[in-house]
Amino acid sequence: MVNNAWRIVNCEQNRAAVVALARAGRVPQRATMPALDTSLRWLLVFVMVVLTLPWPTPVFAQAAPSDYPLERCARGAFSTEEDFVMQEGEAYDGDPYVSxxxxxxxxxxxxxxxxxLLVPFFTGRYIPDLGLDALDILDTEHRLVAFSTExxxxxGSFTAGDLLFTNGAIIPNFALVMHFGxxxxxxxxxxxxxxxxxxxxxxxxxIAGYGRGRFIENPDLLKELLAEYKVDIWFSVEQTFGPADGPIILDGDLLAATGTVIAKQNSLLGASIPAGIPIRGVDFGLDAVATERTLSRRVGLTRLRQSTEILYRAAVAFTDGDVLRLGGAVETPNEVLVNPFHPAADFLGLDALTGTQPFPEPEPMITNIGGKSVWDMAGGVVVPxxxxxxxxxxxxGQPQQPFGMFVPIDGYVPAGVYEFRVAFRKAGDPIPPPGTAAGIRTSWTVQHWTGSGCEDMxxxxxxxxxxxxKNSEYRQHRYIDGFCPDSGVILAVWDTLNDPNVxxxxxxxxxxxxxRMAPAGPAIRETMEHHVQLDNTLPDVSQIELRTLEGEEVEPCGGAGSGVHQFEVFGExxxxxxxxxxxxxxxxNPPGNVFYGWHxxxxxxxxxxxxxxxxxxxxxxxxxxxxxxxDLGASFTNCCYLLEVWASDVSIRHSFDSYHANPTTPVWPSKFLTFAAAP
Structure with missing residues (x-):
């Protein structure tokens, strides 16, 4: 409609006026309408009538996708929470206003x-500014970007929860989140x-040109495409899902479209930060993420950069505009991001983030304890x-688990490191200077090529x-020796039963x-540390007892008499x-077995x-x-029987044969008695 066009043109004029006033440091004042004479009033009425007539909808000129300099963001990009005016300089289109x-x-x-970004979705329509909530630059040369709007x-062709692509594809929000219920x-x-x-x-x-309907008609289409192309989509949502006293998904959780929770919020921020509901009490949100493009959860989390929805003021402090590392340490303050644009304020928030590829080499760190990701442990990644x-x-719904016997420890050590070790102390003890704590000792049997086969060295x-x-030896055995790979070599295997320092x-x-980065160089320690609860004591089956349904004890080696077939088992x-x-x-007779449980x-x-x-x-x-x-069937005859009760714990234990650390067969302590029974 013409009246809509008139409104839009005036909006653009107002925007220019705002820019001019902002740079001049002036505040616009309310204008007063002068009195109109009769002829002008009739002219105004005529114009208003004309403007209400049904005119054809105007078509606004669209810029070609190659007209914007996306290559300037090859090293990474972001968006702010608020609009601002550049006090110096201007954008590529000559406009200093930044939305x-x-x-x-x-x-x-x-x-x-x-x-x-929105050109493919507004052909023949005026393109509004819909904000930017998520951003992933896929290919600067071909202007390929994945994003979402605010x-x-x-x-109604898409929602703010849909994933849009600059080639016209739309993945509806439903397709991303359906596997979480x-x-x-x-x-x-x-x-x-x-x-x-x-x-x-x-x-x-x-998926160029795939619309929302295609994914909604076939709910499994996205999962099929992800498997076909060997990719996944990591993302966060805007809202919490589930009951208030135990939400299933927080908007601070990192999710994958294949239906996996990559990391809960309490794993993304250190234990000193009260992040996670209901465990710690606050949902900090997850406003932006950037990491290396990998299907390895470990590598992706190790190199993760993130921002939150809210700030935190404490010993470990950050704002909702800072770029944070895993754990919550500030890597890039918001003012460092926005100051090159010369805004009138030094804090503008952070709403979207995408990074250069590949990401810079991360520092050495432990990522796995006892076969479990440190991000899945309570206190698995904390500030010292x-x-x-x-x-x-x-x-x-399952209990939390300690570790026992041999505990394999793995992680990441880059090639430039000279030597490394895993150190430990008792929880609650003072933090020792680097290089002074006890270290975990391990010896592996490794193999070498003899010319005709692999033999133990x-x-x-x-x-x-x-x-x-020595890192060179570690990398040789673990990564380089192709003829006789020592696949069991990791950072360390902790013998918690026999280590004299435990x-x-x-x-x-x-x-x-x-x-250390050089021989005899200073010891450097990981910026995070990792709690480990040990449990090397097996359950104790103190006593068991067999009784009739009437409560009479069946003495060991005794019997309840003929015709009694139902009993109750008691234990401590x-x-x-x-x-x-x-x-x-x-x-x-014939001998038989019947099992009840595990319970x-x-x-x-x-x-x-x-x-x-x-x-x-x-x-x-x-x-x-x-x-x-x-329940013994035909085996139930007038005979003597064995009653045995086993007990288990939930501890995670491994064995170590000097080649590999493997999950061990559980040891189930038991107690038994014998009794007689007859049909």
Whole structure:
């Protein structure tokens, strides 16, 4: 409509006026309307009538996608939370006004206007500025960008939760979040497409022109495409999903479109930061992410850069405009990002972030303990001195788990490091200077090529006596020796039962990585550390008892008499990290077995009513469950039988054969008795 065009033109005039006033430091004043004579009033009425007539909708000229200098953002880009006016200089289009939807470089250049990104979606329509919430620059040469907006398309062709591509593709929000049980648009706040560069570009080009409807008609289409192109999409959402007292997804969680939670918010920020609901009490949000394009969760998290929705004021402080490392340490303050644009304020927030590829080499760090990611442990990644339980946190509904026996420890050490070691101390002890704590010692049997096959070397690959390993030897065995790869070599394997410096075999410890860049150089320590709770004590089955349904005890080696086939098993079991129990009845003619359980204390069955996470409760013999001798079938005859009760804990344990650390077969302590029964 003409009246809409008139409004838009005047908006552009107002924008120019705002720029001029902002640079002049003046505030616009309200204008007063002079009195109009009669002829002017009639003329105004005529003009207003004309403007209300149905005129054809105007077509606004669209800039070609190649007209904006996206290559200026090859090193990385971001957007701000607020609009501002550059007090010096101007953008490539001559306009110093910068909106919260524009793409900005790290050195003070505007790489693209919000309207440049939206061209494919507004053919024949005026292109509004809809803001920029998520950003991933995929290919600067071909102007290929994935992004989301802050506002829906006024005509409804996409929402602010959809993932848009500058080639016209639209992945609806539903397709991204459906595998988390979410059936509504929950917004899109951060995004990065993960995988090899060529696969990412092939995926984006392969879906060119795909509209929302195509994904909605085929809900599995996105997952099929991700598998076909060997890519994934990491993202965060705008809203929380699930009950208030135990939300399933926070807008501070990092998710993957394949249905995986890459990292919960409490894993992204250090333990001293109260991040995560309900564990710590605050949802900080996840406004932007950037990392290396990889399908490795470990590498992606190691190199992660992020920003939050809200600020935090404490010993570890940051704003919602800063670029943070994993754990919450500030890498780039907001003023460093925005000052090259010469705004009138030094804080403008941060709404979208995308990084150069590949990302800079990260510092050495531990990423895996006991076969579990440190980001999945309570206190697995904390600022030195911060608290944590050191327990692995499995999926909801299962108990947290300690570690025992051999604990494999793995991580990342770049090629430039001369030597490294894993050091440790008892939790609560003072933080020692780098290089002075106890180190974890390990010796591997490694192999070499004889010309006809692989044989064990006479000398093991081992540390120097205090846990230090030469990085060149480590990399040779782990990565370079192609004929006889020593695939079991990792940073260290901790023998928690026999290490003389582990004075409490069920104790709570803290570990970290140390390294030197040159022989006899100063020891450098990891900026984070990692809590580990040990448990090397097995459950104790103190006593068991068999009773009839009437409550009469069946004495060991005794019997209940002919015709009694139903009994109740009582037991007393104790353990700091109890798991569950299993019952076996064996005997008869022909010999037979029947098993009951495992019954884990958290499974909610009737057979765990007298259990908690430390065994049977209250103290003394407690009913475990009933048994029925008829479950033996034809083996139930007038005979003697064995009743055995096993107990398990939830500890994560490994064995180590000097080649590999492998999850060990559980050791189940038990107690048994014999009794007689007859049909």
């Amino acid at each position: 919260d939807g524009d793409v900005l470089s790290l050195d003070g250049q505007v790489c693209a206007r919000n309207q440049d 506002l829906d398309d006024p005509d 979410i059936d509504h648009d929950i917004g899109l706040d951060a995004v990065q497409i993960m995988g090899a560069w060529e696969n990412v570009r092939a995926f984006a080009n392969g 001195g911060d608290p944590g339980s050191g327990l692995y946190v499995p999926p909801a 006479m000398a093991p690959y081992t540390d120097d006596g205090s846990g230090w390993f 004075t409490d075999k069920d104790g709570h410890y803290v570990i970290w990585l140390e390294w 079991i104790h353990d700091d990290y109890f798991g569950g129990y299993r019952i076996r009845v064996a005997g008869g 884990n204390w958290w499974d909610g069955s009737p057979y765990v009513a007298n259990l908690n996470n430390q065994g049977t409760t209250p103290a003394g013999l407690q009913l475990l469950r009933p048994i029925d001798m008829n």
